[in-house]
Amino acid sequence: MINRLRRIGLWGRGAVLAVPYLWLLLFFLVPFLIVFGISLSESVIAQPPYAPLVEWLVDEDAGTTKLQLLLNLSNYLRLGGDDLYVLAYLNSVKIALVTTICCLLIGYPMAYAIARAEPAKRGPLMMLVVLPFWTSFLIRIYAWIGILKANGVIDNLLQWSGLTTAPFELLYSDWAVYIGMTYCYLPFMVLPLYATLEKMDPTLLEAAADLGCRPWKAFLTVTLPLSLPGIIAGSLLVFIPSVGEFVTPELLGGPDTLMIGRVLWNEFFANRDWPVASAVAIALLLFLVVPIMIFQHVQGRQAEAER
Amino acid sequence: MAVQPIRKPTRLEPWQDPSQTPYVRIEKVTKAFGDFIAVDDVSLSIYRGEFFALLGGSGSGKTTLLRMLAGFETPTEGKIFIDGVDMAGIPPYERPVNMMFQSYALFPHMTVEQNVAFGLKQDGVAKSEIRERVGAMLDLVQLGRFAKRKPHQLSGGQRQRVALARSLVKRPKLLLLDEPLGALDKRLREQTQFELVNIQEKLGVTFIVVTHDQEEAMTMSSRIAVMNHGVIAQTGTPTEIYEYPQSRFVAEFIGSVNMFEGRVVEDQSDHVLIRSEDAGCDLYINHAVAVPSGATVGVAVRPEKIALSKEPPAGSDGRNVTTGIVREIAYLGDVSIYLVELKTGKTVRVTAPNLVRRTEMPITWDDEVYLTWRPFAGVVLTQ
Structure with a gap:
C-alpha cells in the first residue's frame, strides 16, 4: 500500500517536473540545436540559404547509397580569423562592462535609499523604478534621441547656460550608447540589490557601531559583503543582455559603434549568410554561458548558506 | 516563586554608600516617538560592578532606555552620564559601552572568530593581541572548538555565547544586554543565568540587562528597576521588590x-x-x-x-x-x-x-x- 502510494507520488513528481523540462527542450534545446546545425553548414543561394548537413548520396554507377554528414567548420574559423568579429566581441564586452558598472554605481545608492526608506514609502519608490517598463522600450529610446541630438534637450540647455557655444551632439557616439543602455538596464540592477539590502538586518549596523565601527567602515565591512549576492545577480542581469544588445546601439550608436548584435543582424539580414550568423550566435551563447554558470554557482551557495 | 538572590551580601552595597558616585546616571530622561512617550521622566543611578535589571512588560520602555544608553536613540529630554561624561551627541561607536543584542546580531558572513575580533580590529589592536584576546574570550564562553564556524552553523545557545564574547572582548566598563536569554529554552536559560553572573563577577563589568522575565531578573541582578508605561515603578534589590512591593503593579508583576x-x-x-x-x-x-x-x-x-x-x-x-x-x-x-x-x-x-x-x-x-x-x-x- 505504502509502496503503491510512493510509486504514485514519484509519478506525480515526475509529471510535474516534466512540464518545465519539456518546455526547455522544445523552446530552448531544439532551437539551439537547429541554430548549431546551421552554423555548421555551408551558405548557398537558395531557399533556405544554407546547405543541408545530412544528405543521402545515391551513386547509381557504384550502386551504393551513402549517408553524408558534412560539417563545415569554416564559419567558426572565420570568426577567429576576421578582426571584425573579434573586435565586435571585445567591443560588446567593453560596452556591457561599462553599462554594468554605471548601473551598479547609480543603482546601488538608489536601492540602498529605497531599502532604508520608511516601509510605507518603499512600495511607491519601487513602483517608480519599474514604471518605465510600462512604456514601450522603443519609444523610450526614441525619447533619448530627442534628448541627446544636436539641438536636443541637453544641447539647448548647455548653449542656453553658456557652457558651450557651438551645437554639441552626444547622439551617435559610444557615450549615447552608454547612457541609453544604463538607462534601460538600471531596473535590473536595482531590483536584486533592493531585495538583498532590504533583507539585511539593520541591527547588524547597530552592532558594528556598538563595537566601535564608523558608519562608512560599517558599510564596507558589513553592508557591502552582505549585499554581494545582489551585486552579482544585478551585474549578471545587466551584463548578459548588454553583450548581445542590438536595438540601443543601432539607434543611439554611431556608425563605428561595433557590437556583436549588430554584426549578427548584418550577417543575417544584409548578407543573408545564415551559417556565419548562426556561428556568431553560438559563440556569443557559449561566451555568456560562463557568467550564467558563475551566477548559478553563487546562487546555489547562497541558498545553502541560508539553510 | 521563592527564588533567593544568589548574590552574597557584601559589606555596604554601593547604592547605600553616599561616598560612592554612580557609574551611570540617568537624569530625568524622556523619550517620545511622535505622540507616544516611551520613556517618561526616568532617573536612575547605577554603580560600578552592579548587575542591574530593567524589568517590565513589552512597551514598558525598558529597551528604549537601554538603546539610549548605547546611543542608538537620543533622549527627547534629560541627560545621561556614563562615568561622569555627558553622553549627549556622542555616537555609539565612541561610547565606552558594548551591547548584546536580543537577536544577537552576529555578522552572518564572518566566522565566530572574526565576529569576536571585529570590535578589537576597529580599535586597531595588534594582530597578535587580537588573536590572544579572542582565543581567551572564546575559551571563557567555551566556544574554542567552534572558532572557524559561521553563525548559521551554531545552535541558539552557542550563538548567544558568541554574542556575549563579542560584546565582552573589548573589556567594556558597561555592558548592556537586551533580553540576553530570551531565545533560549528553559533549561539552557537557567544554566546560562549562572554563567552570566559568574562571568560578570569574574570580569567586574557593570551589567545592565533588559528582561521581561521576572525570574531571570530575580536570580541574576543586584538591583531591579521595574518599569511600567515608561515610568519606573520601583527600584530595589530582588528581596525588596518581592517582599516589599510599593504598588499593586509591582506586587502583581513579580510573582x-x-x-x-x-x-x-x-x-x-x-x-x-x-x-x-x-x-x-x-x-x-x-x-x-x-x-x-x-x-x-x-x-x-x-x-x-x-x-x-x-x-x-x-x-x-x-x-x-x-x-x-x-x-x-x-x-x-x-x-x-x-x-x-x-x-x-x-x-x-x-x-x-x-x-x-x-x-x-x-x-x-x-x-x-x-x-x-x-x-x-x-x-x-x-x-
Whole structure:
C-alpha cells in the first residue's frame, strides 16, 4: 500500500517536473540545436540559404547509397580569423562592462535609499523604478534621441547656460550608447540589490557601531559583503543582455559603434549568410554561458548558506 | 516563586554608600516617538560592578532606555552620564559601552572568530593581541572548538555565547544586554543565568540587562528597576521588590500575589489593623503605614506565606485567619498550588511545599480549610 502510494507520488513528481523540462527542450534545446546545425553548414543561394548537413548520396554507377554528414567548420574559423568579429566581441564586452558598472554605481545608492526608506514609502519608490517598463522600450529610446541630438534637450540647455557655444551632439557616439543602455538596464540592477539590502538586518549596523565601527567602515565591512549576492545577480542581469544588445546601439550608436548584435543582424539580414550568423550566435551563447554558470554557482551557495 | 538572590551580601552595597558616585546616571530622561512617550521622566543611578535589571512588560520602555544608553536613540529630554561624561551627541561607536543584542546580531558572513575580533580590529589592536584576546574570550564562553564556524552553523545557545564574547572582548566598563536569554529554552536559560553572573563577577563589568522575565531578573541582578508605561515603578534589590512591593503593579508583576481590599481601623507605630470584607477577617500587619484611619488600602499576601490546615489554628485571635473550600489543586512536584474559594467569594492562591512523599494528599478537593498567615506576611499597598 505504502509502496503503491510512493510509486504514485514519484509519478506525480515526475509529471510535474516534466512540464518545465519539456518546455526547455522544445523552446530552448531544439532551437539551439537547429541554430548549431546551421552554423555548421555551408551558405548557398537558395531557399533556405544554407546547405543541408545530412544528405543521402545515391551513386547509381557504384550502386551504393551513402549517408553524408558534412560539417563545415569554416564559419567558426572565420570568426577567429576576421578582426571584425573579434573586435565586435571585445567591443560588446567593453560596452556591457561599462553599462554594468554605471548601473551598479547609480543603482546601488538608489536601492540602498529605497531599502532604508520608511516601509510605507518603499512600495511607491519601487513602483517608480519599474514604471518605465510600462512604456514601450522603443519609444523610450526614441525619447533619448530627442534628448541627446544636436539641438536636443541637453544641447539647448548647455548653449542656453553658456557652457558651450557651438551645437554639441552626444547622439551617435559610444557615450549615447552608454547612457541609453544604463538607462534601460538600471531596473535590473536595482531590483536584486533592493531585495538583498532590504533583507539585511539593520541591527547588524547597530552592532558594528556598538563595537566601535564608523558608519562608512560599517558599510564596507558589513553592508557591502552582505549585499554581494545582489551585486552579482544585478551585474549578471545587466551584463548578459548588454553583450548581445542590438536595438540601443543601432539607434543611439554611431556608425563605428561595433557590437556583436549588430554584426549578427548584418550577417543575417544584409548578407543573408545564415551559417556565419548562426556561428556568431553560438559563440556569443557559449561566451555568456560562463557568467550564467558563475551566477548559478553563487546562487546555489547562497541558498545553502541560508539553510 | 521563592527564588533567593544568589548574590552574597557584601559589606555596604554601593547604592547605600553616599561616598560612592554612580557609574551611570540617568537624569530625568524622556523619550517620545511622535505622540507616544516611551520613556517618561526616568532617573536612575547605577554603580560600578552592579548587575542591574530593567524589568517590565513589552512597551514598558525598558529597551528604549537601554538603546539610549548605547546611543542608538537620543533622549527627547534629560541627560545621561556614563562615568561622569555627558553622553549627549556622542555616537555609539565612541561610547565606552558594548551591547548584546536580543537577536544577537552576529555578522552572518564572518566566522565566530572574526565576529569576536571585529570590535578589537576597529580599535586597531595588534594582530597578535587580537588573536590572544579572542582565543581567551572564546575559551571563557567555551566556544574554542567552534572558532572557524559561521553563525548559521551554531545552535541558539552557542550563538548567544558568541554574542556575549563579542560584546565582552573589548573589556567594556558597561555592558548592556537586551533580553540576553530570551531565545533560549528553559533549561539552557537557567544554566546560562549562572554563567552570566559568574562571568560578570569574574570580569567586574557593570551589567545592565533588559528582561521581561521576572525570574531571570530575580536570580541574576543586584538591583531591579521595574518599569511600567515608561515610568519606573520601583527600584530595589530582588528581596525588596518581592517582599516589599510599593504598588499593586509591582506586587502583581513579580510573582503571584493575593490582594485583599480593606479599611484601616487601627494604625499604631508598630502595627496596623485592617478590616477586610474581601478576606472575611481582620488583617494584622506588623508595620506602620502613613495613611489616615478609615482609608481604603490593599493588602498583598504572597501565596507561599499562607498556611493551610484542616484544624482551626491554635491560639488564634481571629486575625489573619479565614476559611474557604479547596477548588483546584495543581501538583508541581516540589510544591502544590491550591486555589481556595473563601466564604466571601474571593479565590485565594496558596502554594505549599510537598514536604513528605505521599500518594494521598491530606488536603484535597472540596475540603474546608483554614488559611492563616503571620503578621509579617502582608504588605499594605496604598498606590
